Amino acid sequence: MNKALLILKREYLTRVRKKSFIIMTLLVPFLFGAFTILPAWLAMQDDHEERTIAVYDGTGIFLGRLENTEYTKFHFVPKEEYLKIREDLKQSPFYALLFIPPNILSSNRAQIFSDKQVTIDIKSLVDDKLEQILENDKKQNVIAESGIPDLEEKLAATRTNIQLETIKIGEQGESVKSSTEIAMAVGYACGFIIYMFVFIYGTMVMRGVMEEKTSRIVEVIISSVKPMQLMFGKIVGIGLVGLTQLFFWLIIGGAIITGVQTFAGGDPAQAMEQTQNLMNTQGVASAPAIQAQQQNMALEIIDMIGNLNLTLILSSFIFYFLAGFLMYSSLMGAIGSAVDHDEEAQQLMLPVTLPLIFSIIILFPVVKNPEGALAFWASMIPLTSPVIMMVRVPFGVPTWELLLSMATLIASIAGTIWIAGKIYRTGILMYGKKVNLKEIVKWLRYRN
Amino acid sequence: MELFNATEVVKDYAGHRALDHVSISVEEQSVFGLLGPNGAGKTTLIRIINQITAPDSGEIFFMGRKVKSTDIQYIGYLPEERGLYKKMKVGEQALYLAQLKGMSKNDALKNLKKWFEKFEIQPWWNKKVEELSKGMAQKVQFITTVIHEPKLLIFDEPFSGFDPINAKLLKNEILNLKEQGATIIFSTHNMASVEEICDHIALIHKSKKILDGNIYDIKENYKLGIYEIETPELHAVNSHFAGNGFEVMEEEIRGNRQRVKFRKKDGESNRDVLQKLTAQIEISAFREVIPSMNDVFIQVVEHANLTK
Known part of the structure; x- marks a missing residue:
């Protein structure tokens, strides 16, 4: 038995002392971390670049309602300036140009012009803001028509979110919350x-x-x-x-x-x-x-x-x-x-x-x-x-x-x-x- | 006294009998030559002695009693196919192998130091085996074989891979170990080295032992009654031999000497032979031809092949 221990010791030590073992042991968790955590962490990092978007509002209902965010500003321009910027977007100080057509309420379309592809964050930001404003207007109309001033609160109260709990019944009949x-x-x-x-x-x-x-x-x-x-x-x-x-x-x-x-x-x-x-x-x-x-x-x-x-x-x-x-x-x-x-x-x-x-x-x-x-x-x-x-x-x-x-x-x-x-x-x-x-x-x- | 004894050992592998009722007896403090053609069963017998494998029937005795599994610590084995862990350092490896033979770490270190000094290889201690030349690795392996001061040493072709100088060093070490009380089983095809160091031999052929005995007795037994004279006369001398009733086997002129090998008549004494010859030719040397182990080996094996 003593000899088996000697063998065990040699087998163990020669492998544990190998450079490849040490490197693998130390490196793999870092690589694993790098491949899983890093992309997630990077994705969470906010975009801190300041951008100004020129807006031509064909409807007139958005003026003053497109709120600036910390890094993205909206600048409303009249039609002539809009046309000028559109002709030479690259030379203008604007990151992009948002065109809100007069018929947005019926077409549900707007356009954003840029010389480079706009980032996904900008796209969703603009998208969300336009939707919010329009939805809000529509809501107000519905409320006015219905004559129920607290309709919004009432509708909000109808929102339901069910959490289905899974509970296991053990052999002794005890129930255990499980996932x-x-x-x-x-x-x-x-x-x-x-x-x-x-x-x-x-x-x-x-x-x-x-x-x-x-x-x-x-x-x-x-x-x-x-x-x-x-x-x-x-x-x-x-x-x-x-x-x-x-x-x-x-x-x-x-x-x-x-x-x-x-x-x-x-x-x-x-x-x-x-x-x-x-x-x-x-x-x-x-x-x-x-x-x-x-x-x-x-x-x-x-x-x-x-x-x-x-x-x-x-x-x-x-x-x-x-x-x-x-x-x-x-x-x-x-x-x-x-x-x-x-x-x-x-x-x-x-x-x-x-x-x-x-x-x-x-x-x-x-x-x-x-x-x-x-x-x-x-x-x-x-x-x-x-x-x-x-x-x-x-x-x-x-x-x-x-x-x-x-x-x-x-x-x-x-x-x-x-x-x-x-x-x-x-x-x-x-x-x-x-x-x-x-x-x-x-x-x-x-x-x- | 006998150190090791195997009686009527039989070992079968599927469809093949590797050893067929083989018995050997090894005297203490002697060198026992285990001879035989390739595939005769020598390695199987050596593995049985080492307890690497067990015989199917037959008995093994060690130091006068039945062999025990703990006896392997008294045995040192140098296999024909040498090998060490290539990635392991020389010193560490020698220490490990010594400990596996049951030595304490301190004893092992002490003995290793002695042997490394003797072979002048201390600088190799921290080298990896793969950095050594073949001959260097052989030296290390020899040390790991003898490090635990075994009572019984088994050397399988110990000189292969050594240059003549190191082979001589090794031969002297083997004889030294014998002087100090070790018993040695020596397996080889090199008959010259058998004559130099063996006291006793056994010849195994096709799984059976076909010859066993003291090396001098064996040679004596295989004498063919052939004599040789040397003469400074360089002309034909055949007629003198034939006239005396001697049968000439071989004649050869080398330099300023002529050698003649011949067979004398049965029952004639050496004195008579010399008297007859000296009367006719000048004789500078006369001796009986003793067969070499090489001759004996070939003769015995060929004879065995014929009778089969």
Whole structure:
């Protein structure tokens, strides 16, 4: 056992000290952050360029009602000037020229001229403002016609917004507020992480075995330790490398998220303010009400994450993470032992990785329907269950299904390790032989 | 006293018997040559001794008792196909391999220092193996084989890949280890080195042991009754041999000497032979031709092939 520990230590340290490992471990969270947070953050950045738009109002109803915003000003011009500007827009001091035709009320059309394409913000700003003014006028007309002065308030009061709460009834009859969206996100993330780690680190086990075989050091090693000790030390050592990476990614990722939140702290508040302003102008609800509602929502999300049964999810995750890695890496190790070259390895790897790839293909259908027949069977069959069952757990899985899946997986791991061990012991000392599945089946009958 | 003993060892692989009732017995503090053509089963036997694989039947004894799994720490093995972790540093790797053989870190470091000094390779300690030449890596591997002071050393073609100077250094080290009490099993195709360092040999051919014994006894047994004289006379001397009833096998003039190999009559003593010849020609040397291990090897294996 002591020797297996020595092997484990070497496998772990040589990989953790590698430059590529350190770089990947540090860089990936940043890249991930950069690719997800950065575009969102940039999109939130306001456009601070000052622009003046010349307006020719053919109707006369907009004068004085197109309010300037902080960075965008409106300047009304008479017809002659409008025609002059239109002729030579480039030389004029205006960013764009808005033409409101006299028949806007019936045509619902206006035009904005510019030498460059106008930005999306300007377009929607102008669009919104025109709509608001016209809608308001129409409303006033309707109110005047109906003779009900508080018609607007009355209509506003008819607005309804239903929040459909999803509540799960537990086995003891207790009801728990749940969120389908959060369960989907957690399930998807868990399944994907397991898939990724099993794939990357399983392949690493295979490469490690191949390295020892092709460099011929394996014969020296197994004259000091049992082949199974070598394989055990390697698999566990590399598994720990994977856990180390995951651990650092979580820590660094967490730090980045917190950092971004504090750094861009004003942004969410600002966004909130904007929605408030917008809603106020439409006269839907008062600011404190919205604020309360938003706070409620945040609390509810936290509440619902809390309701997810984190202990179960976390312990299942660790179980399926380790079990999936153990099963696939022992198979990959067996493949590594059986081959002499990379090309052969690729060929033999395909049947092993196929179920894993299948799991990731059916990930989305399973997330959408976690109780379906596909989800059920894929979470029972040991080669797909590490990924698929983990997708289902956040939705709540009957205890018997979970236990059956785990038991099947444990039994299959025992069988897999036995088979892999047999192949491994024969394979590592077998050189120059083109190995196919038939040959490998023959090895299973060897006594060592 | 016997250090190692294998009796009636049988090992089958699917459809192929690799070892067929092979028994060997290795005396303590001796060099035991394990010979045989390629694919005879030597490597399988070596792997059984190393406990890399187990025999299907037959028994293995080590230090006078049945072999135990912990015995591998008393064995050092240099396989024919050398190999080290290419990306690992020399010192770190040697330390690791020594620890795998059950040495404590301190003992391992102490011994490594001694050996690195002896081979004058201290500057390599922090180099990666991939930076070393083939011969340098071989030296490192030799050290990792002997570092834990094993009672039984197994060398499979130890001299391949070494230049003559380093091969001599290595040969002396192997004989030194024997002097210090180690027992050595030595597998090679190089018969000259067998004659130089082996005390005892076993020859395995087609999974069976076909020859076993002390190297001097074996050579004695395979003598063909051939003698050789050297004479300064450079003219034809055949007639003198034929006239005395000797059968000439071979004659050769080299420089100012003529050599003649011949077979004497059965039961005739060397004194009689010399008396007859010295009466007729000047003789500067006379000796009995002892077959080389190379001759013995070829003779035994070819004979075995014929009888099959």
